[in-house]
Amino acid sequence: MQTKVLDTAAGLADRIRSRSADRQIIGIAGPPGTGKSTLAGRLSEQLGDESVVVPMDGFHLATPIIDGTPLRDRKGAIDTFDVGGFLSLLERLRRNDEDVIYAPAYRRGLEEPIAASIAIASSVKYVLVEGNYLLATEGRWSKVRTCLDVAWFVETAPETRIPRLIERHIASGMDPAAAEAWANAPDETNARFIESTKAGGDLIIHWSA
Structure with a gap:
């Protein structure tokens, strides 16, 4: 049964520890700007050296692949x-x-994926996978959920989430008008789609950090 909670990183880490398994893959899904990366980072701090964060953003198609195509205007x-x-x-x-598996990361500012940036040793017990589309059911995306032991959906109010996205885009080099337009158009289109997938989560987390 899906549960809604307002919890701290420490409380959520305790939820993870309460599950018995040699390795747990925890999915943290939600629209852009909800604070998924921040939550995953704080959970990793709570869980210590036995944990690692793996962002789905490392699998963005690189700019040379999408430049000159309609995908460029829908990046994300x-x-x-x-x-x-x-x-x-x-x-x-x-x-x-x-022994070790290497995952890509996404470099903000450069706005590109970087291969083999994250090392996940076989001894790592808690793998925190965060990303927008972990609960999507289209095509091969439906298999993603079967790889996760548990999946959480992070909700953040639009009045917090959208200004956060605008600030992120400006920090990445967009001018303020372009940043606002992107946050309210492509980002919001994606956010509405991602919101439609939340029924696939085990837990809905209300998060404002």
Whole structure:
């Protein structure tokens, strides 16, 4: 049964520890600007060296792939990610039969994925996977949820989330008008789609940090 909670990172870390498993893959989903990355980072701090954060953003299609195509104006939409690569990584993490698995990260400012940036040793117990489309059911995306032991959906009020996105875009080099336009158009289109997937989560977290 899906539960709604307002909780701290410490309380959520206790939820994770209460589950018995050699390795847990925890999915943290939600629209852009909800604070998924911040929450995942704070959970990792609580869980210590036994944890690692793996962002889905590392599977953004690189700029040379999408430049000159309609995808460029929808960067961040579900079809601007390499779902096959992401799913392959999750399946390898699920099997956990390699000494170390390397995952890509996404470099803000550069706005590009960087290969082999995150090392996940076989001894890591808690893998915190965060991203927009973890609960999507379209095509191969539906297999992502089967790789997660538990999935949480993060909700943040639009009046907090949208200004946060505008600030992020400005910090990445957009002028303020372009940043506001992007946050209220492509980002919001994606947010509405992502919101429609939240029924696939085990827990809905109200988060304002």
